[in-house]
Amino acid sequence: MVPLPLFKLGSLFLRHISKYGANRIKKQAHDHARFRAFAARYGQMMHQLNMRTSVALLRDPEAERRAREKAEAPTVKTEAQTRREEEGKAKEQQKASPAAATTATATATTKQKTTPRRQPFQNIWTRKFRALPEDKAVDLFADVVGDTFILGVAVALILYEYWRSQQKPDSNxxxxxxxxxxxxxxxxxxxxxxxxxxxxxxxxxxxxxxxxxxxxxxxxxxxxxx
Structure with missing residues (x-):
């Protein structure tokens, strides 16, 4: 008579029970006030880490560089409009007083010589993304902790089964x-x-x-x- 695989049946039972344990953890994360505050805090940290990792994996540095250079480069249309506005103001001020005209001309020259300010490159790992609402942060933390609990039970069962197989004599x-x-x-x-x-x-x-x-x-x- 073939013996029943009691250990495998027990392992399946424990894995099934671990799901209820994970759901219990998720429920406590919402009901317990202190645990909720803890879960909200570390849920936000997990959200920031997930966003930074996702952006780091999906980002294209070359495309970002081209977009940044394009945004920083001055357009010909804007300069022409600026010159026309400054010339118009200079003519109006010249009619009013010669001293004001000289000041306007100097100001226009200074504006033409100024270069657009370059924005410093922001490291993705120090960037702050928009925070999650508290309920979603708690759900994220509870999901991670629950899945970790289930995974821990499965890993413990696998390690115990490996140790048990090593202790048994090898029939072959x-x-x-x-x-x-x-x-x-x-x-x-x-x-x-x-x-x-x-x-x-x-x-x-x-x-x-x-x-x-x-x-x-x-x-x-x-x-x-x-």
Whole structure:
């Protein structure tokens, strides 16, 4: 009779129970005030980390550089409009007073010489994204903790099953060792049989050689008295 896989059934039961434990953690994250504040705080941190990781994986630095250069580059239309406005103001002020006209001309020259201010490059890992609402931050933290709990139970069961399999004797190894022992015994018996066969052949050879010698000696003994 094949034994029931009790350990595997118990593992499935524990994995199923761990889901209820994860749901219990999620419920406590919303109901318990202190736990809710803790979950909201670290949920925001997880949200920032997720957003930074996603942007870092999906971003295109070359496209960002081209867009930044395009945004910083002054347009010809804007400069022409600025010159026309400044010339119009200078003409109006020149009609009013020569001193004001000189000041306006100097101001226009200064504006033309100024260059657009470059925005400093912002590192993605120090960037602050828009925060989640408190309920969504709590849900995010509860989901991560619940999934971690389920994963931890599964990993613990896998490690225990591995340790348990290492402690059990290896049936294949035992069978191989038994076959090796039987082969050694057969080899010993074969060598012993070969040794006995060699001894029997040597005895037969000795008897075969001794037979004619005895016959010659007997014939010589009969011929000697005559």
């Amino acid at each position: 190894k035992e069978q191989i060792e038994a076959l090796g022992k039987r082969l050694d015994e057969r080899d010993g018996a074969l060598r012993e049989a070969e040794a006995r066969l060699g001894a029997v052949e040597e005895a037969l050879r000795t008897l075969r050689d001794a037979g004619p010698k005895k016959a010659v000696q007997a014939s010589l003994g009969e011929a000697a008295p005559t």
